[in-house]
Amino acid sequence: MATPVSARLCRLAGRTIAALSVKPRPAVGLRRCFTSTSTGNNLHFRLDEQTAHSSLDLFKKNTGVIYRTMGLDLSHAQDNPARFRDWAVVFGDEKISSGRHYWEVTIKRSQEFRLGVAEALMSREDCIGTNSSSWVFGFAQRKWFAMTNKKIVPVKLVGKPERIGILIDYEAGILGLVDAEKRAIIHTFRVQFKDALCPAFGLWDGELLTHSGLEEPEGLK
Structure with a gap:
């Protein structure tokens, strides 16, 4: 199934995101499909197929994701409240509630993607x-940006x-x-995290390959 028009608007960072007619609703009744809560370092995770939008296919033992212009027919997809049905998004299968963690992502033939974290029970x-x-x-649009709550910062x-890293320090809010x-x-968010988080990925072309369980590179602060 092709990505809905509203989802395409969502991913165009150069346009006014605030103009979207999105009406957030609480993710009531989401099944806790995540495997465990990570409290130490060297976070190991795979991509959670139960959360993956129908246009996203997982591969390499669920460590990689590829975007398909025509995804699964939703009528044949398992009805799961944890799945993103309108947005080309997939979560990692581990939750983060403390600690300092680092992972990397290899980017292949993609010109539109998002990498970061989200609350595990974020509205689908x-x-x-x-x-x-x-x-x-x-x-x-060949530009990098940071984004939260519809606010975009170049x-x-x-x-x-080709390969990018994500560092999170839960207690320090980094x-x-x-x-x-x-x-x-390159760029840092300063956030007071309150709830359990998951690695989060959005993809609208090409492929992403995740690399978790990594040691943090020396010298990062």
Whole structure:
């Protein structure tokens, strides 16, 4: 099934996100489909197929995701309240409630994607970055940006690295975008996290491959 027009509007970071007619609703009755809560370092996760939008296919033992122009027929997809039905989003299958964690993402042939974290019970009516329950770094129209609650902040980053890192320190309230090659933080969110979080990904073309269980590069603060 092709991505709905409203979902396409959601991903165009260069347009006014506030103009979207999105009506957030609480994710009432979402089944807790996440495997465990991570409290230490070296977070290990896979992508949670139960949350994946029908246009997203998982591969490589659920560590990678590919966007399909024509996704699954929703009439044949398992009816699951944890699934994103309008937005091309998928969550990781681990929850983060404390600790400092780092993972990386390899980007293949994608010009439109979002990477970050979201509250585990975030409404499936929303797209990551458009509410106060998610914090993401995105790439669209050849430009990087940081986004939360529909607010977009340009991120100065030359080019598009093939591999990017995400650093989170739950207690310190830090979410950082990391240049995996230069081992440097490019942009940082400062957030007072209150609820359990999941790694979150949005994809509208190409592929993403996740690499979890990594040691944090030395020198990041």
